[in-house]
Amino acid sequence: ASQNCWRLFLQTVGGPEEAGQAIYAALYEGAPILQPLFLTPRAVQAMRFMHGLGDLVMLLDDGKKLKSRVETLGFGHLYLDVTVSNITMFRDAILDLFAVELGDGFTPAAAEGWKTLMNYAGGAYVFTKGHCAERINTVLTSWKIASGQAAVEAKMEEKKESTSGSGSGEAKAQATNTVVDQSKKGNGVLSRLMRRSRYHEAGPGMMSTDGVKAGTSGVPTTYGEMFVFNSAVMGLGERPWLAEVLACFDNIVSNIGNAPRLQEECDVLVLRITKCQTGPVNFSEYKSCMLSSLRALLPKDWSTAHEVAWSWLWDNVERLLSINLGKPGVWEAALSKFLTQTNAGASLEMQQEIYSRFSSVALGGQESFKQSNTFFHFIADKILSMTNALYIDPVTMVDEISALGLRHVGYGIPTELFGPFVTVCIEVISSAVQDPAVLEAFRWSIALISKKLTRTITEGSTVVMRAINKNSAKELEKAVSSAPRGQRANWMLVVQVGTQNISPLAWAIESGSYEAARTMLNDLLTFRADRDRYYYGADELFGRHPDLIQRLCADAPVLLPTLFDGLLWRSRVTEDSMRRVNYYVKHLLLDDSGNFAKAIQWITEFADPKVVCHPVIILLSDIVWSRVAAKSFLKAKSWFLLTLAVFLAGQSVIPHVGDAS
Numbered sequence: 001a002s003q004n005c006w007r008l009f010l011q012t013v014g015g016p017e018e019a020g021q022a023i024y025a026a027l028y029e030g031a032p033i034l035q036p037l038f039l040t041p042r043a044v045q046a047m048r049f050m051h052g053l054g055d056l057v058m059l060l061d062d063g064k065k066l067k068s069r070v071e072t073l074g075f076g077h078l079y080l081d082v083t084v085s086n087i088t089m090f091r092d093a094i095l096d097l098f099a100v101e102l103g104d105g106f107t108p109a110a111a112e113g114w115k116t117l118m119n120y121a122g123g124a125y126v127f128t129k130g131h132c133a134e135r136i137n138t139v140l141t142s143w144k145i146a147s148g149q150a151a152v153e154a155k156m157e158e159k160k161e162s163t164s165g166s167g168s169g170e171a172k173a174q175a176t177n178t179v180v181d182q183s184k185k186g187n188g189v190l191s192r193l194m195r196r197s198r199y200h201e202a203g204p205g206m207m208s209t210d211g212v213k214a215g216t217s218g219v220p221t222t223y224g225e226m227f228v229f230n231s232a233v234m235g236l237g238e239r240p241w242l243a244e245v246l247a248c249f250d251n252i253v254s255n256i257g258n259a260p261r262l263q264e265e266c267d268v269l270v271l272r273i274t275k276c277q278t279g280p281v282n283f284s285e286y287k288s289c290m291l292s293s294l295r296a297l298l299p300k301d302w303s304t305a306h307e308v309a310w311s312w313l314w315d316n317v318e319r320l321l322s323i324n325l326g327k328p329g330v331w332e333a334a335l336s337k338f339l340t341q342t343n344a345g346a347s348l349e350m351q352q353e354i355y356s357r358f359s360s361v362a363l364g365g366q367e368s369f370k371q372s373n374t375f376f377h378f379i380a381d382k383i384l385s386m387t388n389a390l391y392i393d394p395v396t397m398v399d400e401i402s403a404l405g406l407r408h409v410g411y412g413i414p415t416e417l418f419g420p421f422v423t424v425c426i427e428v429i430s431s432a433v434q435d436p437a438v439l440e441a442f443r444w445s446i447a448l449i450s451k452k453l454t455r456t457i458t459e460g461s462t463v464v465m466r467a468i469n470k471n472s473a474k475e476l477e478k479a480v481s482s483a484p485r486g487q488r489a490n491w492m493l494v495v496q497v498g499t500q501n502i503s504p505l506a507w508a509i510e511s512g513s514y515e516a517a518r519t520m521l522n523d524l525l526t527f528r529a530d531r532d533r534y535y536y537g538a539d540e541l542f543g544r545h546p547d548l549i550q551r552l553c554a555d556a557p558v559l560l561p562t563l564f565d566g567l568l569w570r571s572r573v574t575e576d577s578m579r580r581v582n583y584y585v586k587h588l589l590l591d592d593s594g595n596f597a598k599a600i601q602w603i604t605e606f607a608d609p610k611v612v613c614h615p616v617i618i619l620l621s622d623i624v625w626s627r628v629a630a631k632s633f634l635k636a637k638s639w640f641l642l643t644l645a646v647f648l649a650g651q652s653v654i655p656h657v658g659d660a661s
Contacts, residue, residue, distance in 0.1 A: 002113035006057045008105050009098060016054075017430070020046030022097060023053065030093035037080055041422035044447040053094070056117060070121050072319040074128030076259045082129050087122030094118060135309040136257050142306055143253045146297045148222040223249075226293040234292075236285055244272040245286055252317060260451065266320040267448050271394035273321075274328040281325065283318045290314060324444070331441030332391035338438045339388055346432070351380035353428045362420040368413055383425065387445035401449055402500040405456025409495070410507045412469040415454045422450045456497045464491055464504045471513040476520065485528050489540040492520045503544060509556045518562050525566025538567065542587035549588070549599045553606040560608075564616040585620050600624060 013019050024046040028035060038045060052073060059066040095114060098106045143149075220226040227246055231237055248269045255261040273281060294310060295302050342350075355376050358365055369376065390397045429442050467475035483491045495502045505524075508517035524537035542548060552560050567588075571580040588599040600620065603611060611617060 001107060001109035002057050002060060002117060005098060005102065005106060005110035005114065006054065008102055012101050012105075016047070016050055020048075020050035022101065023049040023094070026097035027090065027093050030096060031086075031089040034086060034089065041419040041426075041447065041450060043423040043426040044443060044450075047443065056121060057114075060113075060117065068319065070124045071128065072316060073121065074125040076263060076320075077125050077129070080259075082122075082125045084122075084126065087118070087125070091115065091118035091122065134305075135312055138305055138309040139253060139256055139313050142294065142298055142301065142310075143223075145301070146223045146226075146294055147250060147253075221297075223293060223297060226296055227289060230289050230292050230296070234285075234289060236289060239285065241273045241277040241281055242286060242289075244276055245269060248272070253313070256313060261455065262317075263320060264448065264451050264455070266317060267324065267444075268394055268398055270321055270324050271328050271391065273325065275394065283314075283321065287311070287314045287318070328391055330437060331444065332388070334435060334437035335388050335391065335441040335445070338433060338435070339384060347381065347384075348377065350384075350428050350432055351377045354380050354424055357424045357428065358421055361424060362417055364414075365417045365420070368411070368417060383446070386449060387442055390445050390449065391441070398452070399499055401452045402456050402498045405453045406460050406495065406497060406500055406502040408453065408457050409460040409465050410469075410502065410511060412466075413457065415457050418450050418454050422446055456500075459497045460495050460502065462491070462495055462504075465495060465507070468504055468508045468511070468513050468516045471508075471515050473515045473519040476516050477523075480523060485530060485535045488528075488535070489524055489537040492524060493540060493544040505541075506545065506551070509551060509559070514556055514558060517556060517559055521559060521562050521566055525563070527569065536584075538584050538587065543592070546587075546591055546597075550602045553602055557606070557608065557611075560611055561614065564611075564614045567616050583616060583619050585616060585623070588616075588620050589623070 010016065010019050013022050021042075024042060027049070028038060040048070055069055056066065056073075059069055095111060095118075098110075098114065220229050224246060228237075231239070231242055236242060248265055251265045252262060252269070255265060291307070291310060294306070298306065355369070386397065386401075390401075425446055426439075426443050430439050433439055463479035464476065467479045480488055480491055492504055495504060505517060505520050508514075508520065521541075524541050526536075528535040545551065548563070549560075552563060567584045569582040569584070573579070587597065589597055591597045603617060612621075
């Protein structure tokens, strides 16, 4: 009865698309308390509701598959506030929708069946959420040891305790280098396996080495090394998809408690597997190799709880991967065909329709689009090409999407606009295509791009970046006031999301936020101290931006005096009516490679008389001239002076030798 009711509902509303929209509207309007949970674009979330409910009702005849599907859905709802009251409102909204749309077709038997199904699924969600915390903690704790992160942190603590005054960043770098140097020794199965995948994102302890030997003992010490060793022993070394799973495994495990991020990583992994594997994929092979590697790395800590937790993790990941495995190849072909067959006129019409609808749906979005129509069309065309490029080269596109998201952080684009924009794009494409495969390919791809952009903007929108967007010195001072002394410079110089990063200082200079940039320069070049060491950000500043002088000369000359003033330190104590002054000109003289820096060249080309009269530049010029340039100049001109003397002697002296008069 429940299945017949579902089929009748699809027929009544007009199809899957309309069914998804009806379900979304019923839940959004019928249960207002659930509205804050609707974070995904409407067109995407509506189809998720439709597919989720359809899968559940169609699996009523197969209890085993129904249980597996409910567990997968429950795993995906771990991050949400799943309570009995929320489930009750969700159930009642669905039942009311069927009653309104179907009328007498919604029989008492169907109503009882749907009520029982919703109660079962909701109870499973609550149970999953309540019993997963311990497993998640077990997985994360053991992964920290197996991946080598614990060794890095221990090395950092050792360095911090043994060397007072050494920066935490330096200790971390040395600890990381120690682990990497150990893992790079040797050459064997791992290098051959890695060459099978030209896409590689190495996480801590992952496949970032050229061999399985570590140190002098020849025993793998990290998960990546041990996994490759075991895969070779088990005869799985010829599976190229194993390298792809291993490359993404750190992100998967690290985000086990964050269901949206986990789903995102699984979607990317499906794309990567599709590009390297054409045949069937047996995920149990990875599971067996994974468990054997973890047992070998955690011989003292491994227990039944670890076995259950890791098996539970991989079973859920496998189910998430299996949902779309094999589909990206079909989607790529359909979407590529559609884009190649679309002429320029039709493409321009779609682009205009996108912005026309978006302007009417999201009125606040007009403030974010202040460019010309030509640039609007370029953006829309880029969106269409990105959806296809994600299927063609997923790893490169993931990095490009992260970089694009960081640029949107600098633009100050609110994430609330992505949902309406994606919905409008899907609606425009759906009206232009007849092939459902094209629409599904576009919907899935743009939804993944939207999720990654939204996450990147959310993670990258630090308090410093928000202050820069406001160009407020007061806001910036407040933002960095809570930063630890050792991390203060890092807050103003690096915003890292995934493999991409952006410099808040550079963005402030490029965007014209000079008040914020001046405040950052003053803060970076201010001396601070605790009991162990002094903190002065000149090294971090020029280490991050070795071309800072050139950048300021080109984009913000008004900030050059601020920078040079920060490279001076004047003592507050006077002796014999004189004060000590320190000049910090190391980075203006030498670059990171120990070669002569180009600071003087850039300042000379800038040709500003006020800048060259600054005490720092005067001292810098005197040092360069007296220590290096004078000798080189005189040596280069010595031959000229010699020839000049000979010329003068030949012209003025020799002709008069012997002339008595």
